[in-house]
Amino acid sequence: MDKLIKIILCHNCSTSVERDLSYRTCSNCFACTGCEIYTCPECATELIVKQKKQIP
Numbered sequence: 001m002d003k004l005i006k007i008i009l010c011h012n013c014s015t016s017v018e019r020d021l022s023y024r025t026c027s028n029c030f031a032c033t034g035c036e037i038y039t040c041p042e043c044a045t046e047l048i049v050k051q052k053k054q055i056p
Contacts, residue, residue, distance in 0.1 A: 005008040008047050017047060 008017045017023055017040055025037040026044060036050035 008038060008049065009042065010045055010047060012045040013040065013043040015040055015042040017041065019049070 006019050008019055009015075010017060017038060019038065023038045023041060025039050030052075033036040038049065039045070040047055
């Protein structure tokens with residue numbers, strides 16, 4: 001199993017963001033493709049850890 005990185009650095013404002021459900025934007029919607037997207041609490045930039053897969 002891969003080690004999970006627990007801190008994400010915002011590329012816009014350099015804020016350290018915990019990889020935590022409270023900042024997570026994606027919440028396993030009906031079209032869940034395994035994406036992992038967070039929102040920076042300082043500047044509201046989307047932090048994409050794992051992009052959405054295209055549905056064929």
